[in-house]
Amino acid sequence: MRTQRTLRRAISCAGIGLHSGSKVTLSLKPAAAGAGIRFRRSDLGGLEVPATIQHVGGINYATGLTRDAVSVDTVEHLLAALVSLSIDNVVVELNSPEVPIMDGSAAPFIFLIHEAGVKDLGAPRSYLKILRPISLSKGDKRIAIYPSDHFKVTYSIAFDHPLLRHQSRTIRLTEEAFVEEIAPARTFTFLKDVEVLRRRGLALGGSLENAIVVSDTGVLNNALRFDDEFVRHKILDVIGDMALVGHPMIGHLVAHRGGHALHTAFAAQVLEESDAWTLVEGGAVEKAVAPGLVADAPAAN
Numbered sequence: 001m002r003t004q005r006t007l008r009r010a011i012s013c014a015g016i017g018l019h020s021g022s023k024v025t026l027s028l029k030p031a032a033a034g035a036g037i038r039f040r041r042s043d044l045g046g047l048e049v050p051a052t053i054q055h056v057g058g059i060n061y062a063t064g065l066t067r068d069a070v071s072v073d074t075v076e077h078l079l080a081a082l083v084s085l086s087i088d089n090v091v092v093e094l095n096s097p098e099v100p101i102m103d104g105s106a107a108p109f110i111f112l113i114h115e116a117g118v119k120d121l122g123a124p125r126s127y128l129k130i131l132r133p134i135s136l137s138k139g140d141k142r143i144a145i146y147p148s149d150h151f152k153v154t155y156s157i158a159f160d161h162p163l164l165r166h167q168s169r170t171i172r173l174t175e176e177a178f179v180e181e182i183a184p185a186r187t188f189t190f191l192k193d194v195e196v197l198r199r200r201g202l203a204l205g206g207s208l209e210n211a212i213v214v215s216d217t218g219v220l221n222n223a224l225r226f227d228d229e230f231v232r233h234k235i236l237d238v239i240g241d242m243a244l245v246g247h248p249m250i251g252h253l254v255a256h257r258g259g260h261a262l263h264t265a266f267a268a269q270v271l272e273e274s275d276a277w278t279l280v281e282g283g284a285v286e287k288a289v290a291p292g293l294v295a296d297a298p299a300a301n
C-alpha cells in the first residue's frame with residue numbers, strides 16, 4: 001500500500017515573486033498525515049490557506065489562493081513539484097504574498113525536496129480514479145480526463161508564432177519522468193506581451209533569469225532546455241493546477257491550448273462530477289464501490 005508522505009526536515013530558500021517583484025523566503029516544513037498542503041503567511045501572523053480548489057483566488061497569468069485576508073500567488077510550479085514527488089502533507093511558509101519564481105521551472109523545488117528528504121507517514125493515500133470521461137471546452141480551449149490505469153498527461157499548444165505553431169507531448173507521470181522530462185521546463189512569455197503585463201503591474205520580477213522570452217524571430221535566452229520546452233511547461237502547469245483537486249489522480253488528462261483559468265475550472269468540475277470517479281487507497285478499490293463500476297473499464301486512450 002502506498003502511504004502518505006511528508007518531508008524529513010524543514011528547508012528554506014529565497015527568491016523573488018515573478019509578478020510582484022518582491023523578495024520572499026520560502027520554507028517547506030513537515031506536516032502530519034491528513035494535513036494536506038497548506039500555505040502559511042509568516043508576515044500575517046501565520047494565517048493559512050489550504051491548497052484546495054475551494055480557495056482558488058485570482059488567476060492572473062498564474063494561480064493564486066485566497067482565504068479571508070490571506071492570499072498566496074503563483075503556487076502552480078511548487079505544487080507540481082510537491083505532488084509529483086508524492087509529498088501529501090507539508091506547510092509552505094512565505095513572508096510575502098508570492099511563491100518565488102526561482103528559474104521559472106520546478107527544478108529548484110525538486111532540489112529542495114530532495115535535500116530535505118522524504119518521510120513515510122504510514123497512513124494510506126487516497127487516489128482519485130477516473131471511471132468515465134469528464135470534459136470542459138471554452139472556445140478553442142479544451143481539457144478532459146479519461147479512465148486509464150496510470151496518471152498520464154497529453155498537452156498540445158498552438159500559437160500564431162513560427163516557433164510555437166504546434167507542439168504536443170504525452171507523458172506517463174512517474175516521479176522520475178517528472179524530474180527528468182517536465183520539472184526543468186521554464187515558463188515563457190512573448191516579448192510583445194511583456195509591456196502589457198508590466199502596465200498591469202504584473203511580471204515585475206520577470207527577467208531572462210526566470211522566463212523564456214519569445215520575440216518575433218526566436219527566443220531572447222541563450223538556449224532552450226528542450227526543443228519543446230513550451231509544451232513541457234504547460235504539462236508542468238496543469239499538474240500544479242490539478243493538484244488543487246486534493247488527491248493524486250489515476251486517469252489520462254488531455255488538454256489543448258489551456259491556461260490556469262481553464263485548468264482550475266476543470267479541477268473544480270472534476271470534484272463536482274463525483275459520479276465520474278471513486279477514491280481508492282494505494283491503488284486498490286475501496287469496498288464501498290460496486291465492483292461493476294470499476295471492473296477494468298476499457299481505457300479510452
Ligand SMILES: [Zn+2]
Nearest residue numbers: 076187233237
Ligand atoms: Zn507556469
